[in-house]
Amino acid sequence: MIRLSLEEINAQSPYEVSYAPNGDFVFATSLNIHYLVSFEEEEPLGGCETFQFVIQKLDNQRSPHDAKIEQAILAILEVFFKEYLNVMLYLCDDSDGREANRNRLFLNWFKKRAAPERFTIRTASTVVEGKGFYAAIIIENRNPKLQAVIDDFEQTAEALTNEKP
Secondary structure, eight states, X not given: OOOOOHHHHHXXXXXXXXXXXTSOEEEEOTTOOEEEEEEEEEEEETTEEXXXXXXXXXXXXXXXXXXXXXXXXXXXXXXXXXXOOOEEEEEOOOTTSOHHHHHHXXXXXXXXXXXXXXXXXXXXXXXXXXXXXXXXXXXXXXXXXXXXXXXXXXXXXXXXXXXOO
């Protein structure tokens, strides 16, 4: 389980972020829509600890655009990368056919706010049985295993892309 400084997160987040009982991060918007953010341990990439980053809306209701959600999520990520040299893996949910939009939105959020000289981002996508599969890794350039992580991700992505259904 990843533990981060809530004090540092909340200094940057427009919404109050707290820990859920299971150790994930939670926050509620001004419209009382609840979000959960978690880091789930995955198989290491390039010999580096790897965590899948998960964003989940807990309430089953549509909500208007809220730029503060982006700010809250990016505040959590900023502290994650400040405290750890781990790899962040991002996979898009394909349960409703909007995975391409989620992928584009998240990567735009991150690229808009992150210093390009600080991070390396690699993406991969494929279609399996008519469903889009989108993945990305984000890793700080100061990580001593940077090239090994990139190589491992690209080999895995190539293998998945070339698999026959």
